[in-house]
Amino acid sequence: MDLLSIKDPSFLKNMNIEQLKGLSNDIRRFLIENLSKTGGHIGPNLGVVELTVALHKCFDSPKDKFIWDVGHQSYVHKILTGRAKQFSTLRQYKGLSGFPKMCESEHDVWETGHSSTSLSAAMGMAIARDLKGEKSFIVPIIGDGALTGGMALEALNHIGHEKKDLIVILNDNEMSIAPNVGALHNILGRLRTASKYQWAKDELENLLKKIPAVGGKLAATAERLKDSMKYFLVSGMFFEELGFTYLGPVDGHNYEALFEQLQNAKKTKGPVLLHVITKKGKGYEPAENDTIGTWHGTGQYKIETGDLIKPVNAPPAWSKLVSDTVLKLAKKDERIVAITPAMPVGSKLEKFAEEFPNRMYDVGIAEQHAATVAAGLATQNMKPFLAIYSTFLQRAYDQVVHDICRQNLNVFIGIDRSGLVGADGETHQGVFDIAFLRHIPNLVLMMPKDENEGQHMVNTAIQYDKGPIAMRFPRGNGYGVPMDKDLRTIPIGTWEVLREGKDAAILTFGTTIPMALEAANLLQKQGKSVKVVNARFIKPLDENMLAEIMDSNMPILTIEEAVVQGGFGSAVLEFAHSQGYTNNIDLMGIPDEFIEHGSVNELLREIGLTTEEVVKRIQAFSPKKQKRA
Numbered sequence: 001m002d003l004l005s006i007k008d009p010s011f012l013k014n015m016n017i018e019q020l021k022g023l024s025n026d027i028r029r030f031l032i033e034n035l036s037k038t039g040g041h042i043g044p045n046l047g048v049v050e051l052t053v054a055l056h057k058c059f060d061s062p063k064d065k066f067i068w069d070v071g072h073q074s075y076v077h078k079i080l081t082g083r084a085k086q087f088s089t090l091r092q093y094k095g096l097s098g099f100p101k102m103c104e105s106e107h108d109v110w111e112t113g114h115s116s117t118s119l120s121a122a123m124g125m126a127i128a129r130d131l132k133g134e135k136s137f138i139v140p141i142i143g144d145g146a147l148t149g150g151m152a153l154e155a156l157n158h159i160g161h162e163k164k165d166l167i168v169i170l171n172d173n174e175m176s177i178a179p180n181v182g183a184l185h186n187i188l189g190r191l192r193t194a195s196k197y198q199w200a201k202d203e204l205e206n207l208l209k210k211i212p213a214v215g216g217k218l219a220a221t222a223e224r225l226k227d228s229m230k231y232f233l234v235s236g237m238f239f240e241e242l243g244f245t246y247l248g249p250v251d252g253h254n255y256e257a258l259f260e261q262l263q264n265a266k267k268t269k270g271p272v273l274l275h276v277i278t279k280k281g282k283g284y285e286p287a288e289n290d291t292i293g294t295w296h297g298t299g300q301y302k303i304e305t306g307d308l309i310k311p312v313n314a315p316p317a318w319s320k321l322v323s324d325t326v327l328k329l330a331k332k333d334e335r336i337v338a339i340t341p342a343m344p345v346g347s348k349l350e351k352f353a354e355e356f357p358n359r360m361y362d363v364g365i366a367e368q369h370a371a372t373v374a375a376g377l378a379t380q381n382m383k384p385f386l387a388i389y390s391t392f393l394q395r396a397y398d399q400v401v402h403d404i405c406r407q408n409l410n411v412f413i414g415i416d417r418s419g420l421v422g423a424d425g426e427t428h429q430g431v432f433d434i435a436f437l438r439h440i441p442n443l444v445l446m447m448p449k450d451e452n453e454g455q456h457m458v459n460t461a462i463q464y465d466k467g468p469i470a471m472r473f474p475r476g477n478g479y480g481v482p483m484d485k486d487l488r489t490i491p492i493g494t495w496e497v498l499r500e501g502k503d504a505a506i507l508t509f510g511t512t513i514p515m516a517l518e519a520a521n522l523l524q525k526q527g528k529s530v531k532v533v534n535a536r537f538i539k540p541l542d543e544n545m546l547a548e549i550m551d552s553n554m555p556i557l558t559i560e561e562a563v564v565q566g567g568f569g570s571a572v573l574e575f576a577h578s579q580g581y582t583n584n585i586d587l588m589g590i591p592d593e594f595i596e597h598g599s600v601n602e603l604l605r606e607i608g609l610t611t612e613e614v615v616k617r618i619q620a621f622s623p624k625k626q627k628r629a
């Protein structure tokens with residue numbers, strides 16, 4: 001079938017199962033081909049082809065509402081709702097988003113990117129539907145990984161109590177981004193075991209029914225036996241106890257079985273949980289055989305071999321540099337324990353886990369819990385390293401304030417993917433961390449200029465014993481700078497002058513340092529001498545150096561790859577104001593808006609975080625404005 005011609009999912013209503021199987025093959029081929037060029041979440045989407053088709057066939061979107069948890073598995077839904085033509089632009093600047101987007105389609109009723117929100121959103125929609133007296137099915141689709149998130153469990157608790165009509169589809173592929181972990185995972189495992197038993201019983205039942213005269217009775221006995229065995233095998237029936245009607249498990253690649261259970265779900269009053277078993281990566285061998293999560297989301301790849309296309313001889317990734325340095329220190333310091341909320345691969349903690357299996361904890365998609373576990377460890381004089389992406393640290397704000405900083409505990413927070421992250425887009429940009437951390441008492445916040453300074457900062461963080469300390473570092477790779485052999489510590493709250501100058505000063509840190517230096521070079525050619533400072537401590541500021549610069553009356557430009565409001569530049573302004581300085585101060589950073597997907601360079605250009613803009617801003621400082629009259 002020509003997928004490009006699909007306008008909406010209504011065409012599915014007239015298709016028979018054979019035709020649907022053909023459609024599934026077409027969708028898989030389309031995904032494998034397109035994603036080999038654009039990259040994207042191939043594994044999760046190949047796993048939900050039949051499930052998504054079945055949902056669109058059995059329900060009426062957008063009247064009935066599909067709420068995709070995380071949203072990374074919504075590509076098939078996008079194809080069926082008329083967006084196949086845009087797939088060549090997937091996750092690219094101004095192109096199709098990798099997550100549901102209301103502006104793309106009326107079939108996207110909920111936007112997401114962070115996990116475990118679907119059940120709460122569905123509950124809100126169900127309450128609204130009932131208050132308005134409307135009739136519709138509300139269908140959140142949540143993975144077994146996302147189900148481990150605290151929000152999802154809070155929602156199950158509420159939904160089970162309220163008994164609203166909701167059909168929760170649990171897409172269980174035994175994987176999170178990496179293999180799924182936790183006690184809940186074990187419960188699902190037991191349910192899956194029961195499923196094999198149930199399928200075997202179904203076959204037996206069909207056979208018995210074929211026996212003349214007594215077959216029907218025997219089949220009924222088998223049915224009762226099946227039920228009691230199921231209860232026996234699935235001790236407690238977790239979801240039933242929570243107030244849900246549990247249906248399944250059902251083979252998520254079998255249309256007949258899916259249709260039967262979806263129809264059952266539609267007929268059932270109150271909340272239903274339909275347990276669907278799928279295979280992540282289904283239909284593409286390298287992705288199907290993936291046991292560690294490589295094919296969860298990829299860049300470009302060669303279809304025939306499954307080889308990922310990666311830049312050759314790239315400098316080490318920031319995550320690897322940080323985790324390897326922590327590991328190096330952990331060999332000498334038994335207090336060090338690493339914690340990741342579900343990102344062992346992304347945070348490059350595999351080696352740590354291999355060397356110290358008892359000192360590395362993947363706690364599941366549970367950022368709040370991860371932060372407080374770290375706090376608990378620190379109370380016992382351990383040295384926790386909380387490896388967490390900037391965007392997901394947002395989830396743990398209160399735990400950072402209340403548990404870590406308020407108790408002034410020695411936790412090292414490694415804030416990965418700080419700044420713009422590119423293709424994942426607005427839900428994943430790590431641009432708020434400075435604004436939501438800078439005001440918390442006791443916390444030290446820093447960002448290195450390159451990977452050599454990065455390794456010394458990691459060492460500084462581990463040796464620091466006066467409270468919590470956090471290091472931001474960007475997504476992607478370092479610059480390939482020479483690395484010192486011996487680790488040292490950097491005095492807390494000290495900046496570094498990278499280039500002297502007397503006409504203006506640029507204060508910046510991390511990824512924006514190269515653009516500041518480049519601008520200073522260009523300005524030098526125009527006869528302006530610009531001082532460039534590596535303001536590596538965002539908190540505390542280097543107040544001595546800052547006072548010295550302000551005393552000289554130079555105009556000051558601050559640059560940060562983070563939101564301007566409440567950011568580093570704001571801290572400089574606060575200092576100037578509190579000390580009575582009247583220097584001309586200009587701030588550059590991320591404006592007050594959500595930044596969509598695209599390459600980091602395209603996004604920087606869009607928001608004017610460029611060398612040219614730095615030059616312009618410095619040129620715009622007028623001598624008259626320097627001092628208040």
Ligand SMILES: Cc1ncc(C[n+]2csc(CCOP(=O)(O)OP(=O)(O)O)c2C)c(N)n1
Pocket residue numbers: 044070072073113114115142143144145146147171173175176177178280296341342343365367392395
């Ligand atoms: C709050 C939050 N933490 C971490 C992530 C990163 N993440 C994206 S997908 C994913 C795994 C989801 O697993 P599952 O729900 O089982 O879906 P699957 O990919 O297996 O279909 C994780 C941890 C996230 N999106 N949101």
